[in-house]
Amino acid sequence: MTASPSTTEKGGSSLTHPRPAGLEDARAGATGREIAQQPDVWRQVAVDTRQRRETVDAFLSPLLARDDLRIVLTGAGTSAFVGELLAPALTRELHRRVEAVATTDIVSNPAEAFAEDVPTLLVSFARSGDSPESVAATVLADRVLTSVHHLIVTCNDSGELARVHGSAHRSLVLLMPPQTHDEGFAMTSSFTSMALATWLALVPEARGLDVVDRVADAGAAVLRDRGHAVAELAARGYGRVVYLGSGPLTGLARESALKVLELTAGAVVSYFDSSLGFRHGPKSVIDGGSLAVVYLSNDPYTRQYDEDIAIELRQQMSPENVVVLQAAPSDRVTDTWTVPALDEAPDVLVALPYVLVAQLFALDSSLALGLVPDSPSPSGQVNRVVKGVTVHPYDGR
Incomplete structure (x- = not known):
């Protein structure tokens, strides 16, 4: 059907x-x-x-x-x-x-x-x-x-x-x-x-169409208001990018990391983790040429952990190398990129305008490297539709 x-x-x-x-x-x-x-x-x-x-x-x-x-x-x-x-x-x-x-x-x-x-x-x-x-x-x-x-x-x-x-x-x-x-x-x-x-x-x-309209309006605002700032980030030539988030936004962080890896053909190394999990070893990936992007949750309890890692990274890295996205206002983190009119929306919907930033960054990074975003892998080792997979017979129940 x-x-x-x-x-x-x-x-x-x-x-x-x-x-x-x-x-x-x-x-x-x-x-x-x-x-x-x-x-x-x-x-x-x-x-x-x-x-x-x-x-x-x-x-x-x-x-x-x-x-x-x-x-x-x-x-x-x-x-x-x-x-x-x-x-x-x-x-x-x-x-x-x-x-x-x-x-x-x-x-x-x-x-x-x-x-x-x-x-x-x-x-x-x-x-x-x-x-x-x-x-x-x-x-x-x-x-x-x-x-x-x-x-x-x-x-x-x-x-x-x-x-x-x-x-x-x-x-x-x-x-x-x-x-x-x-x-x-x-x-x-x-x-x-x-x-x-x-x-x-x-x-x-x-x-209800009203909430989707607000999500779409927020997405349009991100494209309109943050596009040039994202292009400036990409022009800095970061060698490593880390995306962090909690709950549903951990999955978004993983997708965000994949985008820049794909569109730069691996020239920009990316990593993702949960906000709380990042300290347990993975934070070793951060160096002087790194960018960190932290997605703040709309859940008041969960957001505290996102704020904690954002504050910690800004203390340990140059603040200009830590971008923090929020929909609900934060009393603890300043200089954030705010997605408008979604302060009460679930994180799964806030994720849609959030990911536009990651997509734009991946696109701009690809262009800055002189690649063709529609076909960024010059060797053809990675394809739009995966090839070369053999599905073997399965004899189990």
Whole structure:
């Protein structure tokens, strides 16, 4: 079963805000366009969610009514990090266990990933749906588990994952707006649109268009107001970048670190961690040529730990090399980059405008190195859709 979004012209956008410096560069290509289109895409995702509400609820409501349901969020690379962003937030909202398990772990270790044979909703994220592990993970789930349903969240209606599950009895395919099938090497609008669509599907109370409008307005403000500052950061030529956050924002930090690693073809080394965990050894990565970006949580208790590491790093590093993003006001950390009008939003939604900063930094760093962001790997060792993976036969239950 497929719940399709409304038709939108690929690559189309109704952007009304100025484009940041990096996005004005002709070399930014599809990557620049796909970063810039996100506020408009988020609004479209909210409209699509409202239009297919009955189909989604008919599929999900009986499953969510089960106290013994296990929800597994899966994907590879950035698609896996969609799950890492959502899992803590959904666990808190749905009061049930929600786990992020990458397809790469499911395919290589199905007996461990599905060791407990309980009713399961497998939520598969995929930009193209053509990565070798995408379908293999769902096939293994069907083989190992007695009762499993599939929610497929993808940006490509012609991908193998969407084709296989489009008419399957225990599956629902949620298609993202077509322009989110990013043509660039790195996933940008695909990441944020799949995260938002899944949150809106699983949390009915979040479906009001007003909150998505505020998120989109905040994203537009980040693109408009922080673009030149991000370009200046990238121009400094940092050799190492660290992203830190707590709860859902740890998953966002991981995705942020991947973006700069991908778009600079590894020339800028990146790292991520939780705010509290960073002190336990990983802080050794910081040197004189490092940039640290700290995402402050909106949860008042959790935010204290984010503030602690931001203050500590500013004392140990040059303050100009520590960027702190916030949505809710901080009484302890000054000189922050504030995302407007989201001070009461859950971190999973605040993450959407936050990640624009990381995407812009990765793009600007790529351009500063003389690379082509749409194809940053000159050797071709890393591809937009993963190649060379052999899915071996599995004889287990």
